[in-house]
Amino acid sequence: MAASNAVTTSAGRGRHRRRAVMAEINVTPMVDVMLVLLIIFMVSAPLLTVGVPIDLPQTQAKSLDQDREPLTLSVNDKGKVYLQNEEIDLDKLVPKLEAVSQARGGKEARVYVRGDKNANYGSMMSVMGRLSAAGFHRVALVTEFEQGGSK
Numbered sequence: 001m002a003a004s005n006a007v008t009t010s011a012g013r014g015r016h017r018r019r020a021v022m023a024e025i026n027v028t029p030m031v032d033v034m035l036v037l038l039i040i041f042m043v044s045a046p047l048l049t050v051g052v053p054i055d056l057p058q059t060q061a062k063s064l065d066q067d068r069e070p071l072t073l074s075v076n077d078k079g080k081v082y083l084q085n086e087e088i089d090l091d092k093l094v095p096k097l098e099a100v101s102q103a104r105g106g107k108e109a110r111v112y113v114r115g116d117k118n119a120n121y122g123s124m125m126s127v128m129g130r131l132s133a134a135g136f137h138r139v140a141l142v143t144e145f146e147q148g149g150s151k
Contacts, residue, residue: 097134
């Protein structure tokens with residue numbers, strides 16, 4: 001007799017070979033489940049952010065001033081100094097800054113320094129030194145965003 005593992009080709013008699021083990025995972029059902037979960041979370045997320053409805057009390061206090069114009073110092077390419085939009089002599093800068101700080105409620109305000117790119121370095125350092133002498137330590141230098149990224 002022939003071996004029992006032999007496969008015959010005649011009219012379907014005999015044993016057939018087993019199919020090879022499938023090594024791939026079908027991810028389609030998993031993607032379907034994830035999409036359903038995503039939709040459920042997208043629908044339920046706005047419901048979770050609803051706060052507790054309360055009626056706030058009335059008060060006589062003024063609201064905080066959010067629209068106050070920032071304190072700006074500008075130095076042009078000729079070395080002229082401007083406080084906000086008014087030209088000011090460098091010798092009068094410290095007393096003027098102290099007066100502005102008292103009117104604004106302290107020296108904790110941030111001062112924005114706008115210097116022309118062709119301004120003298122000495123002029124800029126003179127302005128920065130006077131800002132420090134006036135008690136302003138929160139100084140920010142204003143620049144423009146570089147377009148194109150080339151040097």
